[in-house]
Amino acid sequence: MAAQKWSFKMTPVRMVMLALAALAVAIAIYRLATGLGTTTNLNDQWPWGLWIGFDVLTGVALAGGGYSTALLVHIMHINKFNVIARSAMLTSMLGYLLVMVGLFLDIGQWFNFWRPFVSWGYHSVLFEVFWCVSLYTMIQVIEFGEIATEKVAKSWHKPIKRIMPVLLILGVLLPTMHQSSLGGLYIIEVGKLHPLWWSPLIPLFFMMSSFFVGPAMVTIETTLAGKALGHHVENSILRSLVRIAGSLMVIYLALRIIDLANRSALGYVFAGGLESNMFLLEMVAGVIIPIIIAFSPWSASRSGLVTFGVLTASGVVINRMNVVFTGMYQALGPGYFPSWMEWAVTIGLVCGAVLAYLFIAENFNILGNHEEHEPA
Amino acid sequence: MLSKSVLVDLTRCTGCKACQTACKQWNDLPATFPEFDNNLTFPSKTDGNTYTIVEHRVTEKDGQDVMRFAKTQCLHCLEPACVSACFAKALQKTPEGPIVYYSNLCVGCRYCMLACPFGVPKFEWDEVFPLIAKCQYCFDPNGKYDRVGHGQQPACVDTCPNGTLIFGEREDMLKEAWQRINGDAKYVKHVYGEKEAGGTNWLYISDVPFEAFGFRTNITEKPLPEYTHEYLKWTPPLIATWGGLLTLMYFYTKRRSDVAKDDSKDIGV
Ligand code: SF4
Ligand code: SF4
Numbered sequence: 014m015a016a017q018k019w020s021f022k023m024t025p026v027r028m029v030m031l032a033l034a035a036l037a038v039a040i041a042i043y044r045l046a047t048g049l050g051t052t053t054n055l056n057d058q059w060p061w062g063l064w065i066g067f068d069v070l071t072g073v074a075l076a077g078g079g080y081s082t083a084l085l086v087h088i089m090h091i092n093k094f095n096v097i098a099r100s101a102m103l104t105s106m107l108g109y110l111l112v113m114v115g116l117f118l119d120i121g122q123w124f125n126f127w128r129p130f131v132s133w134g135y136h137s138v139l140f141e142v143f144w145c146v147s148l149y150t151m152i153q154v155i156e157f158g159e160i161a162t163e164k165v166a167k168s169w170h171k172p173i174k175r176i177m178p179v180l181l182i183l184g185v186l187l188p189t190m191h192q193s194s195l196g197g198l199y200i201i202e203v204g205k206l207h208p209l210w211w212s213p214l215i216p217l218f219f220m221m222s223s224f225f226v227g228p229a230m231v232t233i234e235t236t237l238a239g240k241a242l243g244h245h246v247e248n249s250i251l252r253s254l255v256r257i258a259g260s261l262m263v264i265y266l267a268l269r270i271i272d273l274a275n276r277s278a279l280g281y282v283f284a285g286g287l288e289s290n291m292f293l294l295e296m297v298a299g300v301i302i303p304i305i306i307a308f309s310p311w312s313a314s315r316s317g318l319v320t321f322g323v324l325t326a327s328g329v330v331i332n333r334m335n336v337v338f339t340g341m342y343q344a345l346g347p348g349y350f351p352s353w354m355e356w357a358v359t360i361g362l363v364c365g366a367v368l369a370y371l372f373i374a375e376n377f378n379i380l381g382n383h384e385e386h387e388p389a
Numbered sequence: 390m391l392s393k394s395v396l397v398d399l400t401r402c403t404g405c406k407a408c409q410t411a412c413k414q415w416n417d418l419p420a421t422f423p424e425f426d427n428n429l430t431f432p433s434k435t436d437g438n439t440y441t442i443v444e445h446r447v448t449e450k451d452g453q454d455v456m457r458f459a460k461t462q463c464l465h466c467l468e469p470a471c472v473s474a475c476f477a478k479a480l481q482k483t484p485e486g487p488i489v490y491y492s493n494l495c496v497g498c499r500y501c502m503l504a505c506p507f508g509v510p511k512f513e514w515d516e517v518f519p520l521i522a523k524c525q526y527c528f529d530p531n532g533k534y535d536r537v538g539h540g541q542q543p544a545c546v547d548t549c550p551n552g553t554l555i556f557g558e559r560e561d562m563l564k565e566a567w568q569r570i571n572g573d574a575k576y577v578k579h580v581y582g583e584k585e586a587g588g589t590n591w592l593y594i595s596d597v598p599f600e601a602f603g604f605r606t607n608i609t610e611k612p613l614p615e616y617t618h619e620y621l622k623w624t625p626p627l628i629a630t631w632g633g634l635l636t637l638m639y640f641y642t643k644r645r646s647d648v649a650k651d652d653s654k655d656i657g658v
Contacts, residue, residue: 050514060499090642121497121519128477140476201504
């Protein structure tokens, strides 16, 4: 191995992102020092807002690429997907770190964040979410240790490699649990969350969507990385990944329709109004069209793959937003729109994560495949 | 099951807000300068410093405009959604009935606010380290705000000059409620809190529909924690089967791919 060298090219875009991230850090400190009332527009009617809705609920879903790839590559050993394994897991780890920061900023008694580790409210879905997300984030950091120790603290590489199987299995088990539990949080909103989204099956829907959004994110990410970092993944590999997602989306679509029919809620779909329109947008643009793309000849080309990726990821974002905001609107009423500081923190956190990704991708062996060789 | 209840007979309430003031005084809650909203309601909703308010509403009864008043606060559910939602056990149900908040355990996640079917828990948004605020039923066994633990009535009940609020065993309160309803045709035939969300310890009777005060009347009668339990009970079997399956798959497919690799060296990519 070559001697340690660190590099980080500064471009104008990266400067802007750095500035945005710095702004987010400043606001975060201000928030921790002065409270939530001074920084957010949250109120007694809308106790959860952008930070929980986007940074946490949506962030965890979009980071689902980590465990879906891990399942395919490391558990099922489908070797052709090796090339994307490391970058997908890196995105996922950064996503979860971002989620942890978002959560930490959102809780009122932040110095008390560790309480549920000792005071067990095990009857709460949030308890499962809290444990699984914290453990999984930790596991991902150790998993990343396998990559990091190729370059730094090399003596740790062997021991980490030895426990990798356990980490990998837990690394699929834990996210399966908490991805569904994030949906499970909303079961108690029975009678408040609109019937288009409230369902006893909402945990299953959250889990499935977090799984199929994985390939979508991988497609977007490898295309961006291909441009920025000269990393190229063959279309055929992405296409078979996208088709796995597409098949799952067919089942998902069918289940959601059957579920609506079972609860006699199908009538709401075309009832008009905010809820119906947002639901249709979510299902048509975010599920049905991507399915068609995945199984059409278009998905052989990069543009088809990227369109699939963008639509599917947007569909999942819209779904989470619909659960947190649209679906709760009738019950909670108007009265919340995120403050500029809430937006700034959310945007800055994402910028920070992108910069971290670029730094790590340029300095560690991420984009090469799993076999030992020098980074391209 | 023995549990302490309050029966609120809205036909007796004159809207004097003595209970609201008594609650502030007993619990050392700061007051603010009044800005009336919704007729003479102030503040318009309970908040981080206000456990209870008396809502003033003009509504129609037998073709005439009438004024009616409703004291609102935590209903102290028999099977509280908030308690089941709290992942730090900061909200707990006491055997006597009151649902009590232990602020030292609270993380400030506000899931309880979303879980409560009556929108009761409020947050001290203006504080640097905000806490949840809700009626504690004057129950504070080891603290200075206790009344019920000493065998007294809650401060509001004690203060009401009109006998709108009466305090006793839930069974007796329910019996009394139905006796009044059946003995006088003016009452709506509904004890609010008898079945809502599995039943609550605050029970209301009224001569105008409860919707007039914005009470939610479409609440499920099944206790909310049961919904969550029906999902969470799958966690252990799911961990066992999915975890086992993953382990099996891991070793089975690893062996298969190792064998394949031996056969032809370039299968990896
Ligand atoms: S009314 Fe709400 S806050 Fe009060 S016990 Fe019931 S669920 Fe908890
Ligand atoms: S805000 Fe506090 S009391 Fe409410 S659920 Fe969270 S930890 Fe529990």
